[in-house]
Amino acid sequence: MKIPFRHSIQQMSGYVSGEQPQGDGWVKLNTNENPYPPSPKVVAAINNAANGRLNVYPDALATEFRHVAAELFGVGPDWILPANGSDENLTIIIRSFCDPNDTIAYPYPSYVLYESLAAIQDCRVQRIQLSDSFHWDVEAARNICGPSRIVFAPNPNSPTGNRWTDEQLHQLLPDAGMLVVDEAYGDFADSPHRGELLRDDRFDRRVIVTRTLSKSYSLAGIRFGFSIADPEITAGMHKVRDSYNCDAIATAAATAALQDQDWMLENRAKITRTRQRIMAELPPLGFTVSPSEANFVWTVHDSGRHKQIHEQLKRNRILVRFMQFADADAEHGTLEGLRITVGTDEEVDKLFDALKNVVATVC
Ligand SMILES: Cc1ncc(COP(=O)(O)O)c(C=O)c1O
Numbered sequence: 001m002k003i004p005f006r007h008s009i010q011q012m013s014g015y016v017s018g019e020q021p022q023g024d025g026w027v028k029l030n031t032n033e034n035p036y037p038p039s040p041k042v043v044a045a046i047n048n049a050a051n052g053r054l055n056v057y058p059d060a061l062a063t064e065f066r067h068v069a070a071e072l073f074g075v076g077p078d079w080i081l082p083a084n085g086s087d088e089n090l091t092i093i094i095r096s097f098c099d100p101n102d103t104i105a106y107p108y109p110s111y112v113l114y115e116s117l118a119a120i121q122d123c124r125v126q127r128i129q130l131s132d133s134f135h136w137d138v139e140a141a142r143n144i145c146g147p148s149r150i151v152f153a154p155n156p157n158s159p160t161g162n163r164w165t166d167e168q169l170h171q172l173l174p175d176a177g178m179l180v181v182d183e184a185y186g187d188f189a190d191s192p193h194r195g196e197l198l199r200d201d202r203f204d205r206r207v208i209v210t211r212t213l214s215k216s217y218s219l220a221g222i223r224f225g226f227s228i229a230d231p232e233i234t235a236g237m238h239k240v241r242d243s244y245n246c247d248a249i250a251t252a253a254a255t256a257a258l259q260d261q262d263w264m265l266e267n268r269a270k271i272t273r274t275r276q277r278i279m280a281e282l283p284p285l286g287f288t289v290s291p292s293e294a295n296f297v298w299t300v301h302d303s304g305r306h307k308q309i310h311e312q313l314k315r316n317r318i319l320v321r322f323m324q325f326a327d328a329d330a331e332h333g334t335l336e337g338l339r340i341t342v343g344t345d346e347e348v349d350k351l352f353d354a355l356k357n358v359v360a361t362v363c
């Protein structure tokens with residue numbers, strides 16, 4: 001039987017997300033989740049919502065959530081567009097702005113989901129090649145970004161963990177298209193942004209900041225994200241999103257999470273402390289570590305045996321992310337390495353106990 005998929009769906013391979021192992025006893029440092037639980041106030045809000053009126057549709061506009069988020073980012077509520085996880089932010093954006101054959105661009109290596117979303121929308125992709133220090137050549141970037149419909153820039157970037165300045169991001173603004181600054185890891189940055197780009201005239205209001213509750217607010221299991229942009233932009237995006245894209249339980253959880261900033265900031269402080277520790281303990285084992293402003297660390301080993309290190313750690317029930325960015329331009333070749341999510345200190349103890357043996361055996 002030949003299944004009549006659209007041509008582009010037939011051709012694409014589909015995004016492969018990080019492994020979610022079954023069973024207990026794993027040290028899971030592969031998908032940048034927060035190792036700490038969400039605020040007890042979030043759990044109370046979930047229980048409250050579950051005991052509420054689940055037989056009726058949720059507030060399609062997530063009114064309370066939008067007010068709370070707006071206050072946090074110093075904008076009006078109509079600048080906030082809620083989504084079922086930040087990946088849905090990205091889907092809504094690409095469906096709102098891209099016609100078939102339009103071009104999207106993004107720094108490479110980075111979040112390759114942008115390429116899958118482009119393929120689904122029949123769009124072309126241009127990669128802005130990053131140098132070894134994770135920067136772009138300004139002229140080459142201008143040539144790519146100028147005519148692009150959307151440029152996606154995660155800031156801090158994943159998997160590299162570095163963060164670009166507003167000045168640098170401005171170099172990526174398309175001539176007439178949109179710049180999407182994906183701040184999935186924004187709260188872990190040294191001085192987190194709260195919507196500054198949206199008020200910066202240089203960006204001509206053609207900027208969308210995307211945020212997720214999955215990382216800093218410990219809610220990856222709930223699925224909630226939001227876009228922040230000029231109300232004329234969010235008004236257009238409202239036409240594209242499903243009317244009830246966020247359910248009552250997730251919306252209640254997300255609202256309570258934003259209202260408990262102390263909880264988030266305490267976990268953020270623990271994570272950034274443990275990040276420093278990981279960055280200090282990797283080099284003596286032969287790893288080179290990139291400076292990180294996120295809740296993960298990108299590292300390469302002198303031996304180049306990243307796949308083997310990953311596999312041996314997995315035998316010890318420790319999961320980190322082995323990543324390979326093939327197909328970069330000829331000058332740069334394939335980049336590969338390990339992305340290690342910052343866990344609790346106990347998890348990191350286990351990681352290093354295992355890593356010492358693994359490096360001694362496979363490298
Ligand atoms: C750069 C980046 N953007 C967006 C997301 C999606 O986040 P969410 O869990 O809210 O869909 C991720 C998740 O890993 C990410 O790394």
